[in-house]
Amino acid sequence: MRILGIDCGSETAGWGVVEADAQGTTFIAADQVDLNRGEPLAERLLEFARQLRLVIEQFRPDEAAVEDVFHAKNARSALRLAHTRGAALLILAERGVPYAEYSPAQVKLSVTGYGRATKEQVRHMVEALLGVSLVSVAEDACDALAVALCHALRSGYSVGASGTL
Amino acid sequence: MRILGIDCGSETAGWGVVEADAQGTTFIAADQVDLNRGEPLAERLLEFARQLRLVIEQFRPDEAAVEDVFHAKNARSALRLAHTRGAALLILAERGVPYAEYSPAQVKLSVTGYGRATKEQVRHMVEALLGVSLVSVAEDACDALAVALCHALRSGYSVGASGTL
Numbered sequence: 001m002r003i004l005g006i007d008c009g010s011e012t013a014g015w016g017v018v019e020a021d022a023q024g025t026t027f028i029a030a031d032q033v034d035l036n037r038g039e040p041l042a043e044r045l046l047e048f049a050r051q052l053r054l055v056i057e058q059f060r061p062d063e064a065a066v067e068d069v070f071h072a073k074n075a076r077s078a079l080r081l082a083h084t085r086g087a088a089l090l091i092l093a094e095r096g097v098p099y100a101e102y103s104p105a106q107v108k109l110s111v112t113g114y115g116r117a118t119k120e121q122v123r124h125m126v127e128a129l130l131g132v133s134l135v136s137v138a139e140d141a142c143d144a145l146a147v148a149l150c151h152a153l154r155s156g157y158s159v160g161a162s163g164t165l
Numbered sequence: 166m167r168i169l170g171i172d173c174g175s176e177t178a179g180w181g182v183v184e185a186d187a188q189g190t191t192f193i194a195a196d197q198v199d200l201n202r203g204e205p206l207a208e209r210l211l212e213f214a215r216q217l218r219l220v221i222e223q224f225r226p227d228e229a230a231v232e233d234v235f236h237a238k239n240a241r242s243a244l245r246l247a248h249t250r251g252a253a254l255l256i257l258a259e260r261g262v263p264y265a266e267y268s269p270a271q272v273k274l275s276v277t278g279y280g281r282a283t284k285e286q287v288r289h290m291v292e293a294l295l296g297v298s299l300v301s302v303a304e305d306a307c308d309a310l311a312v313a314l315c316h317a318l319r320s321g322y323s324v325g326a327s328g329t330l
Contacts, residue, residue, distance in 0.1 A: 040258075041254055042257055042264065045251060045254055045258060046255060046258035046259060075240065075243070078240070078243075078244060079234060079243060079244070079247045080247075082243075082247030082248050083247050083248070083250055083254065085248055085251065086210060086247065086251030086252045086255075087255045089210055089252075090211060090251075090255065092207055093205075093208055093210060093211035099207065
């Protein structure tokens with residue numbers, strides 16, 4: 001099963017695609033979309049939607065996993081993030097990609113075994129589980145891969161680099 | 166100038182179209198979209214987007230006006246509302262409709278002369294300014310007309326039923 005993970009922030013949004021099968025999980029692609037370039041919010045949402053549609057077209061995910069929003073640095077950030085998330089959910093529905101939602105704590109717990117893991121711990125475990133180095137991958141893209149891995153695990157797939165288990 | 170007003174709520178979203186010219190403002194159409202039918206959020210956003218695209222296609226607004234979100238009954242409502250608003254802004258950008266944003270207080274002040282006007286006072290003034298009865302028009306649709314009238318006024322149009330000024 002190919003899984004698209006999405007992590008919406010107020011300034012950026014990350015996406016990451018992994019392939020999960022009986023052998024484990026494989027890294028396919030990941031990137032981050034800058035949402036804070038001084039353009040009106042609608043223009044930034046349009047650019048995000050354009051990129052998300054391209055990602056879905058190119059990588060044809062079977063399912064998606066989206067980080068839920070309950071908290072953010074502040075209420076204003078949470079509202080911005082929710083705008084981006086609304087656009088993301090619309091694109092998923094438009095393209096017929098079913099999705100699951102996970103809280104940040106669920107993602108951290110699934111991937112690192114600890115619900116309050118740091119960003120560094122999450123990155124370290126995502127690298128270990130996918131068997132790749134993510135040094136050149138942006139923070140939100142890495143978080144999106146963690147969301148995708150969380151979904152793989154909760155869907156019953158064994159998480160771990162393909163061929164190394 | 167034809168103006169599309171949009172008022173996003175957490176349970177419903179209203180839209181209203183008015184025509185503003187040198188003679189005043191005319192009611193064109195308004196309705197409310199139910200966003201709370203037990204379907205997943207993405208499906209509801211998709212239905213809202215479908216209706217909004219139809220409205221834009223049918224009434225061809227030159228500009229849009231969207232109520233800003235700072236407050237809601239609670240944080241959870243504000244976040245739901247922001248998802249809907251994100252979808253709305255994406256559709257406006259997609260269709261190339263420029264938009265302005267107004268706070269609820271700005272809308273009330275413009276339309277009724279009082280920034281803390283009640284829903285009933287707003288409805289009464291929208292009816293007076295458009296010269297129509299809105300008894301069969303849903304609350305959020307009426308609010309959306311108020312947002313459109315606010316934009317007409319702030320764009321320099323005299324607000325008042327065409328032909329009666």
